[in-house]
Amino acid sequence: MKLPILTTKLHIPPARSQAVRRSHLFERLNAGMHKKLTLISASAGYGKTTLVSEWLADSKRPAAWLSLDEEDNAPERFLLHLVAALKKIVAVNGEGAWKALQSPQPPPIPYILTALINELSSGSAAFVLVLDDYHVIESRTIHDALAFLIDNQPLPMHLIILTREDPPLSIARLRAQDQLTELRLQDLRFTSHEAVLFLNQVMGLHLSPTEVLALEKRTEGWAVGLQLAALSMQGHTNTEPFISAFSGTHRFVLDYLMEEVLRQQPEEVQTFLLYTSMLDRFCASLCDAIVQTARGGQEMLEVLERSNLFIVPLDSERRWYRYHHLFADLLRQRFKQACKEKGDAIAALHSRASQWFEQNELELEAFQHAAAAQDTDRVAALIEGKGMPLHFRGAVHPVLTWLQRQDEATLNNRPSLWVIYASAQLMVGELNGIEQKLFAAEAALKLLDPDQIDPDLVGHIASIKATLAVTRNDADTIIAQSLIALEHLHPDNLSVRAATSWTLGVAYQLQGNRAAARQAYAEALAISKRIGHVIIALMAALGTGQIQERDNQLKLAVQTYKEAIQLAGEPPLPAICDAYLGMARIYYEWNDLNAADEYCQRSILLAGQLENTDRLADSQLFAAKLKLARQELSAAEALLAKARREVQERSLRHLMGKVGHVELLIALRHGHLPEDAMLLEAKEWPALQARIYMHQGKAAAALAVLGDLLEQAKAKQLKHKQLELLVLQAVAFQCQGRIDRALQSLKAALMLAKHDGFVRLFVDEGKPMLDLLTEAVARRIELDYTDFLLSNMRDEQKLEDFALLHRYNHSQPFVDNLSERELEVLQLIAQGLSNQQIGDRLFLALSTVKGYNRNIFEKLQVKRRTEAIARARELGLI
Numbered sequence: 041m042k043l044p045i046l047t048t049k050l051h052i053p054p055a056r057s058q059a060v061r062r063s064h065l066f067e068r069l070n071a072g073m074h075k076k077l078t079l080i081s082a083s084a085g086y087g088k089t090t091l092v093s094e095w096l097a098d099s100k101r102p103a104a105w106l107s108l109d110e111e112d113n114a115p116e117r118f119l120l121h122l123v124a125a126l127k128k129i130v131a132v133n134g135e136g137a138w139k140a141l142q143s144p145q146p147p148p149i150p151y152i153l154t155a156l157i158n159e160l161s162s163g164s165a166a167f168v169l170v171l172d173d174y175h176v177i178e179s180r181t182i183h184d185a186l187a188f189l190i191d192n193q194p195l196p197m198h199l200i201i202l203t204r205e206d207p208p209l210s211i212a213r214l215r216a217q218d219q220l221t222e223l224r225l226q227d228l229r230f231t232s233h234e235a236v237l238f239l240n241q242v243m244g245l246h247l248s249p250t251e252v253l254a255l256e257k258r259t260e261g262w263a264v265g266l267q268l269a270a271l272s273m274q275g276h277t278n279t280e281p282f283i284s285a286f287s288g289t290h291r292f293v294l295d296y297l298m299e300e301v302l303r304q305q306p307e308e309v310q311t312f313l314l315y316t317s318m319l320d321r322f323c324a325s326l327c328d329a330i331v332q333t334a335r336g337g338q339e340m341l342e343v344l345e346r347s348n349l350f351i352v353p354l355d356s357e358r359r360w361y362r363y364h365h366l367f368a369d370l371l372r373q374r375f376k377q378a379c380k381e382k383g384d385a386i387a388a389l390h391s392r393a394s395q396w397f398e399q400n401e402l403e404l405e406a407f408q409h410a411a412a413a414q415d416t417d418r419v420a421a422l423i424e425g426k427g428m429p430l431h432f433r434g435a436v437h438p439v440l441t442w443l444q445r446q447d448e449a450t451l452n453n454r455p456s457l458w459v460i461y462a463s464a465q466l467m468v469g470e471l472n473g474i475e476q477k478l479f480a481a482e483a484a485l486k487l488l489d490p491d492q493i494d495p496d497l498v499g500h501i502a503s504i505k506a507t508l509a510v511t512r513n514d515a516d517t518i519i520a521q522s523l524i525a526l527e528h529l530h531p532d533n534l535s536v537r538a539a540t541s542w543t544l545g546v547a548y549q550l551q552g553n554r555a556a557a558r559q560a561y562a563e564a565l566a567i568s569k570r571i572g573h574v575i576i577a578l579m580a581a582l583g584t585g586q587i588q589e590r591d592n593q594l595k596l597a598v599q600t601y602k603e604a605i606q607l608a609g610e611p612p613l614p615a616i617c618d619a620y621l622g623m624a625r626i627y628y629e630w631n632d633l634n635a636a637d638e639y640c641q642r643s644i645l646l647a648g649q650l651e652n653t654d655r656l657a658d659s660q661l662f663a664a665k666l667k668l669a670r671q672e673l674s675a676a677e678a679l680l681a682k683a684r685r686e687v688q689e690r691s692l693r694h695l696m697g698k699v700g701h702v703e704l705l706i707a708l709r710h711g712h713l714p715e716d717a718m719l720l721e722a723k724e725w726p727a728l729q730a731r732i733y734m735h736q737g738k739a740a741a742a743l744a745v746l747g748d749l750l751e752q753a754k755a756k757q758l759k760h761k762q763l764e765l766l767v768l769q770a771v772a773f774q775c776q777g778r779i780d781r782a783l784q785s786l787k788a789a790l791m792l793a794k795h796d797g798f799v800r801l802f803v804d805e806g807k808p809m810l811d812l813l814t815e816a817v818a819r820r821i822e823l824d825y826t827d828f829l830l831s832n833m834r835d836e837q838k839l840e841d842f843a844l845l846h847r848y849n850h851s852q853p854f855v856d857n858l859s860e861r862e863l864e865v866l867q868l869i870a871q872g873l874s875n876q877q878i879g880d881r882l883f884l885a886l887s888t889v890k891g892y893n894r895n896i897f898e899k900l901q902v903k904r905r906t907e908a909i910a911r912a913r914e915l916g917l918i
Contacts, residue, residue, distance in 0.1 A: 044402065048321055048360040050125045052105040052170075053089055053352055055097035060230075060237045065223065066095050072221025073166070076193050077214055078200045079207075082225040085264025085364075088202040089172055089352075091228070096168065102129045103168040107354070107362075109320055111408070113179040114437040116141065119152055129167055130160060130196075137610075148614060148649045149185045153192075155610055161194035174203040183208050190214070229261025238263075243270035247279065254283050264364070271349075272304070302374075305349075308333055312340050313349070314378065317371035318389055318412075321354060321362045329396040330389055387413040394418060404435050411442050420454050431464045432535055432573070440464045448480070455484040459500050466504060471511065471652065478504060499528030503536050506543040511652065513694075518547035538567035538576045545583050552756050554587045561587075575615070578607045582618045590760045594626045594796035601626075617646035617655050624662060628669070631799040631832050637666055654695060657686035661698045668705055669800070677706055697725035704731060730768060737915040739776040746772060763792045767801055771808045776917065777858035779812075783821060786812055790822040802829050809833070858899060863917065865892040870909045870918045 069092075072078045080088045096103045104125040112118045120141045127138065137156040177183070187209055190199065201207060214220040230238060235256040239245050247255070259265030273279050302310055315331035316322055322330075327337030335343070341361060344351045350367035354360040363371065379385045390413035397406035403422060407430060410418040423430045423439055431439040443451075443461045451457045458481035462474045478501050485493050506521035525540040545560035561580040568577035585600035601619040608616035624639035640663050647655035660683035667676035680702050687695050726745050733742035746769045753761040766789035773782035793801065802809050810833050816826045858866065861882075868878045879889045897903060900911045912918045 045121060045124045046321075046402075046405075047124075048354040049107045049109075049121055050105060050128060051107075051353075051355040051360075052096060052103060053093040053354070054356060055094045056090070056242075058242045059090070059094055060234050060242060061094075061098075062091060062234065065091055065227065066098060068221065068223065068227075069095050070099065073168075073198050075221055076190055076199060076219040078198070078221040078223070079211065080200065080202050080223045080228070081204070081206050082223075082228050083204055085262055086225060086228040087263040088228065090263075091223075092170055092172075092200060092202060096170075101168050102165060103170060104129050105170045105172065107172045108174060108176050110176050111404075111438070113177060113182065114435075115149060115179060115181045115185065116437070118177075118179075118182050119149065119185070123152075123156060126156070126160070126169065130165075131162075149181065150188060151612070151649075153185060153188050157189070157192050157194055160197055166196050166198070168198050168200060170200045170202065172202045174201045174207055175205045177207070228263070230256065230263060230266060231261070232256050235261070235266060238266055239270055243267070243274070245270055245273060245279070251279060251283050267350075274304075305347075308335070309340070309343065309349075313344075313371055314375040315389060317363065317368050317375055318386065319393065321360055323360050326393070326396050329392050387415070391415055391418070394422075398422065403430055403433070404438065407435070407438065407442075416446075416450055416454060416457075420457055420460070423460055424456065429460065429463070429535065431460065431467060436464050436467050440468070451480065452484045455481045455488075456494070456497055458484065459497055459504070462504050463500070466507060471508070474504065474508060495528040496530040496533055499525045499530075499533070499540075500536055502528065503540045503543070506540060506547075510543055510546050513550055515547040515550040518543050518550075522547065534567050534571050535573050535576075538564050538571070538573050541567065542576050542580050542583070545580065549583055549587060552758065554591065554757075558584060558587055574607060574609075575613070578604055578613060578615060581607060582615070582622075585619065585622055589622055589626065590758070592759045592763060592792060592796055592798075594629065594798075597622060598626055612646060614646045614649040617643040617650070617659065620646065621655075621659050621662060624666070628662075628666060629798055629800050631803065633666065633669060637663075637670075640666055652690075654687075654690070654692045657683045657690070657692055657695055658698070660686065661695065661702055664702050665705070668702075668709065669804070673706065673709055676702070680706060697728050700725060700728045701731070704728065704735075708735065727765070727768070730772070734768075734772055734775055737775075739772050739915070740917065742772045743769065743776070759792065763789055763798070763801065766792070767805060767809075770812060771805050774808050774812050777860065777863055779815060779860070782812055783816060783819065786816055787821050790816075790825055794822065794825040799829060799832050803833050858896065858917065862892055862896050862899075865889065866896055866908070866912055867918055869893075869896075869905055870912065 069078060080092065082088060106121055106125045108118075112121065119137075123138050123141060137152045137159065141152065171186075186207070190209065193199065211220065215222075232253060236247075236249070236252050239247055239252055239255065255266060255269055259269065269282075273282055302313070305313070312327070312331055312333055316327050319326065319330070324337035324341060327340065333340055341351070341358075345353070345358070345361075350364035351361050352364060354362060362368070376386070390409045394406045394409035394413060394415070397403070397409060403425065407419060407422040410422055419442065425433070439460065443457065443464065446457065451461070458477050462477040462481070465471070465474050465477070481497075481501055485497070502521045502525035506518045506525060509517035509521060522540050522544045526537065526544075529537050529540065531537075541560050541564035545557045545564060548554070548557035548560060561583045564580040565577055565584070568574070568580065581600055581604035585597045585604060588594075588597035588600055601622050604619040605612065605616055608619075620639045620643035624636045624643060627633075627639060628636035640659060643659040644656065644663060647653070647659045650656070660679050664676045664679035664683065667673075667679060680699070683695075683702075684699055686692070687699055726749055730742040730745040730749070733739070733745065746765055750762065750765045750769065753765055766785050770782045770785035770789060773779075773785060789802075802813070810830070813826050813830050813833070817823060817830065864882065865878060868881060873881065875886060875889045875893065878884070879886050882889075884892075897908055900908050900915075902908045902911050909918070
């Protein structure tokens with residue numbers, strides 16, 4: 041649920057019925073339309089806004105207009121109104137940038153702009169985008185966003201920036217590329233001819249050419265100066281003394297003229313001007329709430345407009361207005377001086393404005409005026425909101441800014457503010473300092489009587505603690521705090537309850553209790569969808585998809601991941617990288633490497649936008665594995681290096697097993713085992729150690745490890761792990777020559793895998809699995825599925841290279857499979873029996889025993905019995 045769009049910011053100021061037509065400037069604006077940017081930069085009062093609004097009315101060009109103010113330094117607010125302005129004139133896809141901005145935690149700006157640029161590029165009609173008063177923008181993020189938009193500007197768009205000072209953009213570069221039209225102070229000055237037209241025709245004076253020239257020189261063509269001079273002279277029959285005395289710098293001239301203008305207004309008008317100057321924009325009913333006049337707000341606004349008293353209409357219906365910025369500044373300064381001895385007057389006006397905005401469902405403006413009134417209780421109530429806190433509805437930056445300005449005493453007097461502070465920081469990913477704020481909240485609560493403590497606040501504190509524990513994968517703390525939260529949270533506090541259900545799901549998933557995790561995620565998803573809490577709905581869907589994937593429900597997981605991707609919008613929230621990585625894993629498993637690669641690249645791109653997570657390293661490791669499957673060794677090594685660096689720098693110990701596995705695959709592709717250091721480290725990862733044993737020819741040792749792991753996986757009902765281990769076990773038995781036992785493990789794996797179509801789990805085992813599947817087909821084991829797997833293996837472009845993934849270290853001789861009978865003979869040789877004794881024991885002819893000896897020696901690559909015994913012991917065969 042986003043804050044409403046302030047539509048008055050999007051209206052093009054109407055052209056005046058009587059105005060000086062500045063044809064030479066119109067021609068320059070028309071000539072610059074083929075370039076990217078028109079920059080109109082001059083100090084206040086030089087007619088920038090008037091020039092462009094009248095040019096647009098004259099040229100009939102389609103235009104989007106955004107009037108900026110200081111509150112637009114919040115990037116989300118800026119982008120929201122920017123896209124809203126564009127939506128008025130061009131077809132902006134409701135599922136693209138616009139939808140992304142509706143989420144409580146919008147995606148990174150480059151993704152929003154990319155989606156917006158793509159949408160704008162698809163249109164054919166040329167249009168103009170005007171950013172008025174850009175000088176109020178101080179946010180580096182917004183400057184960077186605008187630079188990105190200019191660099192990648194769609195062809196149909198021409199950008200016009202109106203500003204009092206040059207923005208920190210690459211102006212020189214655009215100028216050098218002939219992509220810039222500039223209008224500056226000297227261009228905007230009224231010429232003598234224009235001054236005559238303005239003073240005598242527009243303002244209704246009857247000045248002589250000499251008098252006009254004097255005023256034009258004194259004001260240096262300054263439009264506001266001319267306007268203020270004309271207002272001061274209206275009603276004067278003798279204007280010569282005024283013109284003679286009219287001198288000085290702009291500031292002093294303006295101060296003087298403001299005094300002259302205000303002094304000539306009736307007291308009722310002066311009061312109205314001063315009291316309403318605190319408003320950035322206003323309408324009749326808002327003015328009535330601020331100041332009571334005999335005429336009423338609507339009539340007063342009409343009087344001001346007829347009198348040209350620096351009032352600017354913001355819509356064609358003449359409902360909303362604002363004052364000229366400089367005029368408003370001076371009115372405010374005068375009003376503050378008048379209220380010096382009764383400082384509560386301004387605060388009272390802000391309180392009235394806050395109440396009006398709240399009643400009209402403009403909560404952000406209500407919050408801002410309550411803050412200006414220094415009404416802490418009202419600010420806190422507005423932030424807490426009705427049903428969903430204000431910072432959950434897109435106003436996290438204004439809320440944080442206000443909280444950062446408060447002293448500890450203020451926050452201690454209202455412990456809920458400490459909690460909101462921590463919650464807002466959590467939303468923007470600022471984890472440092474959150475625990476201290478929660479401790480401060482709890483300390484402040486201890487000073488209250490028990491019956492004064494709001495249980496819902498206690499629940500919110502516990503929920504934030506649970507979320508912090510999620511970042512540390514601390515399942516016990518997550519569960520403990522989540523249960524406290526659910527016990528204390530108000531039943532109607534659905535936003536926090538949804539977040540708490542999600543944290544419970546994470547904890548149960550970490551513990552391997554997948555049934556409980558599924559239930560918690562389902563509850564979080566249902567609540568979040570009902571109240572529009574997109575980020576929690578997204579995270580719950582991701583958790584559900586991961587559980588389904590681990591339960592070998594690949595088809596169901598794909599549906600869930602697609603639902604999550606849809607929730608994230610376009611461009612997607614960075615957190616959706618988990619869904620893209622899950623899709624990459626599944627499509628890789630289905631041997632659709634193109635789709636897997638596409639999803640993996642999306643995951644890497646989004647994961648790079650997240651801080652303090654393992655997402656990027658995990659995505660890079662999978663990408664390296666994918667490159668190996670495509671026979672792209674150099675690319676795999678480069679990705680592994682990036683992932684290893686990420687894992688080491690962030691101390692992501694839980695990913696070391698994956699790093700070791702990819703290192704092993706790459707080393708074997710080069711024809712050797714990895715360094716001893718990696719082998720020692722692998723002992724912390726039993727499955728990886730089992731693989732290394734297999735590649736060392738120690739099949740018995742590998743089987744011992746795999747047997748223990750398989751029992752543990754069965755006990756915990758870890759279906760995906762069982763499947764992986766059964767495949768490894770089948771290969772290990774085959775390497776030992778125990779074909780029947782290998783086929784038993786393979787059959788069990790096939791039974792688990794066939795429903796959801798696992799492929800790469802088998803294909804990646806290379807030549808040993810090829811031989812084993814061939815034998816399975818011969819014995820008609822799961823014939824349709826084994827035929828399907830064999831067809832995928834035969835489709836590999838380079839089966840010989842593929843088989844290298846599972847070669848032994850070339851310092852160790854390759855051991856072909858020993859048959860069951862050859863293993864029996866080898867055992868008897870080790871016991872010291874002669875060939876004749878072996879023949880008697882096994883009921884074999886002496887020549888047959890000698891034949892078995894030759895086969896055994898050849899496969900072990902030895903020449904005599906003693907060497908065969910030593911080699912067999914080394915390989916774990918006896």
